[in-house]
Amino acid sequence: MPFVWLIKMLPRLFRISFPISIKKRPFIIAAHSQGAGHCTRLLKENLDASSARDRFIAAYLIGAGICEKRYNLEVKNIPIANSAEQTGCLIAFDTVGPDFNAASLRRGREWDGENFVPREADGKIIGFNPVTGDKTASTMQAHMGPAYPRYDNEEALAQAYNLRSDDALEFEFLGFEMPTDEKIGARLDAKSGYLVVDRPKRKLLEFPPDAYHLYDYTLFFRDLEKDVGARIEEISTQNLTVGRSVKSSQKFISSPYFQLGLNRIWGVGWIDEPENRMFFFEVSEPTYIFISFL
Template sequence: MILAVLGAGAWLLREQLMIALMATRIAPQHDFDPALAPAPPDYRSDSAWAALPEKDDPADDQPGSHPDSGAPRPVGVFFVHPTSYFGRDNWNQPLADASANWITDNRVLRHQASVFNACCEVFAPRYRQATFFSYLDDAGNGERALDLAYTDVAAAFEAFLARNGDRPFILAGHSQGSQHGARLLRERIAGSPAQSRMVAAYLVGFALDRQDMGGLPVCATATATGCVIGWNTVQGESAGLNGAGRDLVCVNPLSWRADGAHAPNARNSGGIGFASYTQPAEGEDVTAMAIEPQVADAQCRAGNLVVRELRSDNFPSRMPGNSMHVYDYSLYYLNVRANAVARVDAFLSGS
C-alpha cells in the first residue's frame, strides 16, 4: 500500500514537472493587453474561415474506402477548432500564423471536422484563439485571452447563422473550441430561436459540467436530438487532463449512452491515427486517412472515457494524465461520422 502511494506521488510529481518545463518554453513575455491583440477577423470575408462549403479545404476529406452516404443533408455544422497556437509573442493567435494554421488545417479539419462532411456542410472559423499557455496561467491573463477568443467565436456564430439561414445545424468543437461552444450554448443558443434548429452539440475534449450547458440535456441515445455530447479520452485508469470524479459529461462514442457500460473494440468501426499533433512525421503523407477497425474500446468512468485495449501504434501522442486528448475524435472516427448522419436523419424525420 505504501509503495502504491509513493508510486502515485512520484507520477504526480513527474506530471507537474513536465507541465512546469512546458510552461517555461511557451509563456508569453508580457501580460495580456487588448491593445496588443491581433486584428479581429471579418467573417463576411471567406478568408476568415478555415472551412466553408464552397471552399476546397481539408474538412472535405474523407477516408477513400469509406465514402459518404450521399449528398450532405440541408444542415450546417459550426465547428470551433481546438488550440493550435503555441506561440509566446501574443496571448492570442494572429490569424495568419502559419504554424497554428497548419495544425488547424492538417490535424483538426482533416481528422476532426471532416467527420461531419457526410451529414452536413462544414463551417469552421479561424479565430484569435488563446495560446496554449492560457490554460497554465494563474494570473488572469489566460482567462482574458480566452474571453477575447470567445468574442470572435460569437461573431463567427452569428455570421454562420446568417449563412446557414433557417436550416438545422450541429454545434461542434474540440478542446478550447468546445469551451467556447459551451459558452455559446449558455449565452446564444439556449432559449433562443436557434435552439429549436440545433440537431445536437458535439463538445468533445473539454471538461463539460452538466450544469454548464444552458439547461440542455445530455444525449441519452444514438438518435436523440437537441442535446449535448462530450467525452475526454484517457488510456488506462488515469486522471486525464481534467482529473477524475467530477460530474462531467461522458457519452460513449461506441454506444452513444452516458452510462458506465463497457463497449468493446468490436464496436469500433474504425479510427484514423497520426504521429504528432504539431508537425508531420518524417515522410508522412498528411493527406492520408488510413482506417484501422476495432482500434480502441471505450468506457465512461469517473468523468473520463477510458481506453483499456489500444490495438495500434499509430496513436502515440499523450498529454499529462495519460490523456489521449488529440485523438478524442480520431480514435472513433467512423462511429462519430455515422452517428452524425443518424442524428441528422432523426432530426429531419421528426423522430
C-alpha cells in the same frame, strides 16, 4: 488579431455570423479541446434561449472536460445526450487509458467558458460513449474503428507541444489511414465521467500521461460518422428541415470541410493566422459550423 480578443468577441461574432450562415437549415456545432470549452459559452449565451434550437441537430464539444453539474445549472434547454437518436443535445467526452489518474488530469481545473477554475471535489465531467450513442459500455467487437490522420513530417507532429505559440507547424496533412484491426472497448468511469478505453495497438502520443486527448475524434471516427448520421436522419424525420432536405451523414463526415476541421481540431497543432483559429463553414444540406481555437 490577439487570441484574447477572439475569445472576448466570440459571442458577438456568433450572433452576427450565425443568422447569415444558417439560412433556416439544420446545423451542427463541432469543436475540440479549448474550442469546445469556448463553445459551451455559445450554447449558454446564444443558443439556449434561441428559436434556432428547432434546427439544432447536436453539439459535439469533445475533449474539454465539461463539468456535468455546472453545465446542467447553466444550460437549461440543451440536454446532455443519452440516446443515439436524440437531437438538440450535447455530446461530450474525454478519452483516457486504463491507468488514467483523474486527479492529475487538467491539473484539477476545468474551463468555465471564460477561465480555468478549480474543479469541484465532486466535479464529474460529462461522459458519452460514441460507440453506443449513450452512456453504456461497449466491447471491442462493437467498435467501428479509428481514422488516423497522416502527415508528411511525423517528427514535427511529435514535437507539436514543445513549440512556442507563435511557431508554425511545418507538416502537410495527407489524408486518413483507417486500420481494420484496431478495435477497442470503451466504458465511462462512474466516478469521474472519463471515457476509459483499452490501450490501442498503435503507440499514440499521450497528453497528459495515459490520456488520449489528441485522439478523441480519431479513435472513434467511424463511430462518430454513424452517430452524426443517426441524428441527422432523426431531425429529417421530424420534418424540422426548412428548404433543402437533409442528406445522409456521408456528406458530412467525408466533406473536405469536416476533414479540414478535424485535422485542425484533433490537437495536432495550431495555425498562426487568426482567420484559421475559428471556422464558420457552410456546406449544403445542412449547414455545419466548426468552431476551433488552437
